[in-house]
Amino acid sequence: MGMSRKRKFVYFIAIGLSVLYLLWRIFFTIPWGTNLPVLIFGLALVISEVVSNLTAYVLIIFRLLESQSQEDFIIPDYDPTQPVPRVDILIVTHNEDVELLQKTINAATFIDYPEPEKVNIVVCDDGNRPEVATLAAKYHVQYIGMEGNHEAKSGNINHALAQLDAPLFALFDADMIPFSGFLKDTVPIFLRNFRRLEEDPDHTKPLGFIQTPQSFYNADIFQFNLFSEKIVANEQDFFSRDVNILNGHNQTALFTGSNAMFLRKAVDEVGGFPTDTITEDFELGSKINIAGYSSFATTQAQSSGTTPIDLKGVIKQRTRWARGVIQSCQNLHIFTNPKIPLLNRIILINTYLYWWSFLRRLIYIAAPILYALFKFQVVNANFWVLMIVWAPGYFLLHYVLNDASSEIRNERWGEVQETFFAPYLFFPVILETLRIRAKHFKVTQKKVSFSIKDKLYILPYFFMWLVTLIAIVKFNYGKWGAEIMVGSVITFWLMMHFINLSFCVFIAMGRNVYRNAERFDRHVVGRIKATGTDHWLVIHTNDVSDSGLSFTTKDVTQVLKDQQAFEGVIFHGKVPIHFTGKIIRLIQNDAGEVTYGATIVMRAQKDRNHYMQIIYDGSNGELPKEQDAWVTPFDELNMNLTMRLRTLERRVSVFRNRA
Incomplete structure (x- = not known):
């Protein structure tokens, strides 16, 4: 479906007006x-505005260049006249919990393929752990184990690839659980x-x-700490299911x-x-493109994993990504390498500039404060x-950016x-640009881990607020x-920041985690029998x-x-x-219908494997795929203030009752 002439005209006008403003x-x-x-x-502010607009233009122009024909972006069915190739599925593990790794391995065994015997699942363990070998x-x-790995994830994968030879191979992190349709969406x-x-x-x-989208269950x-899961x-998602699609x-x-x-040949060639x-991922993909190979991103998630929700873990993860991309861009010489095609260079430069957006954000915050x-x-x-x-170009450009950013x-x-990442990412980006490397990096721990020190992360946000x-x-x-009217531009920027x-303060305040496991909306039919009955x-x-x-x-014959x-x-x-189980919760609605909550235990490992597949073979439908356009920032701020005041009220009430 092509873009209408009216939308294209608005896009060009927005770019034109913003260019006039920059001049x-x-x-x-x-x-x-x-x-x-x-x-x-003042010069830093101008440079920041120019760079911000250039990155916005890239998104807009890529949206304009989006193909009118969707043929190449529709995933075909298997061609019955073509033999399917052998595929190696690599599950890469460092020191993750065996219980988490088991879910990923189990899911991999359920992946559909016309000729299952051509699929080889490989656990790549650079810890050479006996318990992982037993699990495999x-x-x-x-199972391919190794010892003495000094080259992190890349060393583990290269060690495994040296012992494999399938023409295609898939790669999964230990916590990224594949869906049964992964091969059907790629091969x-x-x-x-x-x-x-x-x-x-x-x-x-x-x-x-x-590349299939990064998906999390x-x-x-942002969703959890702001009570915005719905x-x-x-x-x-914005990068995985929108920007990377472009x-x-x-x-x-x-x-x-x-x-x-x-394609194994492409990886070997580079x-x-x-x-x-x-960030071996970013650099490898770029090298493959520079070598003359194309790459493609799909829209439908075919795996799902965990994302950290503790502030310390999130900041460490993004710091590693920021430093790694800067390293890789320096390794690839993205500004001067004559082998990089134009569109590829634009994408790489745009990715590089993204990590400078956090310094730009601090400059934007400081500018009206310094004047005020x-x-x-x-x-x-x-x-x-x-x-x-300024005003016509600014507001039209932001309207177009909202339109170009999908839903x-x-x-x-x-x-x-x-704004949330700005206080903690701008400095690592500067240091990495100056080739001052961090000495140690660890794989991001996905388990929630909170301590009193985490509360200190709120200080930069609270100070700026x-x-x-x-x-x-x-x-x-x-x-x-x-006087108010003349100062309205400064007031506008102060209020925006x-x-x-305010959102950042709420995010940094955190939120108690009560669930031990995520819930998934899965609708299956079954039957149960209370102990001591035959019904x-x-x-x-x-x-x-x-x-x-x-x-x-x-069935109301038995309650x-x-x-x-x-x-x-x-x-x-x-x-x-x-399975066996026990009722732990009963909720009756106005119509008299009862919803039961129960804990369950599987009778055998085979039951457990199939039950895990019910849970993890698909995205978590409890979480939204789009932003609710009807909810304004003021609605969300009011909701957060209300929820946190209720929490405070409950704590005060408990304290009074104890006293």
């Missing part, structure tokens, strides 16, 4: 006559490319890899570390997984000229996320009429988790009681899953 800013508003510190900050044997999959695309290479080799680029730190999509339209999707399928960076509190005028402009030149995330929410509030009050105090920082009740599950499920029944023990069976396809 005016560069040539007419820099305070050259002021003191040196103010001048330096239990599931009848290949047919390679088969189509193989056929086209045979039919028209002069006009067909070989396909190097396919638990709420991320309102906003996962923070990483990159793929230009045949240069980025590799994001897991749940991707590779020397295997790079070992001179901490200290009268440091870093923009030399008349109010009316500013309104004529996954709007521009406003993107600013909140940038407080200073911004003081600046708003001081700048507007005593002003009337025309104040709202963003089977037909049940329909509402949601399931590792340790329990909730269900309803229309289950709290703490009632039972035995039951549900079905995974045609396979019965036998």
Whole structure:
């Protein structure tokens, strides 16, 4: 479906007006006559605006260049006339819990393929752990262990690839659980490319890899800490299911570390997984593209994993990504390497500039504060000229950015996320640019781990929030009429940053975690029988988790009681899953229908394997895929304030009762 002429016209007008604004800013508003510190900050502000607009243009232009024909972006079915290739599925583990690794291995054994004997599942363990070798044997999959690995994840993968030879291989992190349709969403695309290479080799680029979206079955730190699990999509969805799809339209999707399928020949040609960076994924994908191979990103998730929700873990993860991308960009010489094609270079530079957005965000926050509190005028402009030149381009450009960003995330929410990461990422980016390396990096721990030190992470947000509030009050105090109007631009920016920082304070405040396991909306039919009875009740599950499920029944001949023990069976396809359980919760609605919550225990390992497949074979439908456009930032702030006041009220009430 192509873009309408009206939308294209609006996009071009937005770019045109913003370019005029930037030209005016560069040539007419820099305070050259002021003191040196103010001048330096003024120049930094102009540079930040130019770079921010350039990155916005890339998104808009890529949206405009999006193919009118969707043929190449529809995943084909298997061609019955083409033999399917052998595939190695690599599950890479470092020191993850065996219980978590077991879920991933179990899911891999359920992946569909026309010729299952051509699929080889390999556990790559650089810890050479006996318990992991035992687990692999239990599931009848290949185990490749190693000792003395000094090259991190890349060393582990390269060591395994040296012992494998399938023409295609898939890669999964230990916590990234594959869905049964993964091969169906990737292998047919390679088969189509193989056929086209045979039919028209002069006009067909070989396909190097396919990246499926990063997907997570638990709420991320933004969704969870802001009580927004039903309102906003996962923070990483915008890149995985939108930006990287656009990159793929230009045949240069980025590799994001897991749940991707590779042409073995392409990886061998570029020397295997790079070992001179901490983001081997980004660098490998880029090398494959530079070597002349295309890459593609799909829209439908075919695996799901865990994302950290403790602030310390999230910051460490993003710091590693930031430093790694800067390292890889330096290794690839993205600005000067003559082998990099134009579109590929634009994507790489845009990715590089993204990690500088956090420094730009701090500059944007500081600029109106400096004027409001200290009268440091870093923009030399008349109010009316500013309104004529700046306002139309700014608001139209942001309207277009919201339109070009699809429904996954709007521009406003993107600013909140940038503000959240800004205090902790700008410094590592600067250090890495100066080639001052971090000495040690660890794999991000996905288990929630909170300590009193985590509360200290709130300090930068609270400080900026407080200073911004003081600046708003001081700048507007005593002003009337025309004074308020003339100062409205400063007030506008202060208020925008104040709202963003309010969100950051709420995120950093955290939220108690009560669930031991995530719930998944899975609707299957089964039956249960209370202990000591012979009557089977037909049940329909509402949601399931590792340790329990909730269900309803229309059979009112027998009412289950709290703490009632039972035995039951549900079905995974045609396979019965036998378990025992105990009722722990009963909730009756106004219509008299009862929803039961129960803990369950599987009778045998086979039952457990199939039950895990029910849970993890698909995305968690409890979490949204798009942002709720009807919920405004003010609604979310009000909701957070209300929820936290209720929590405080409960704590005070408990304290009084104890006293």
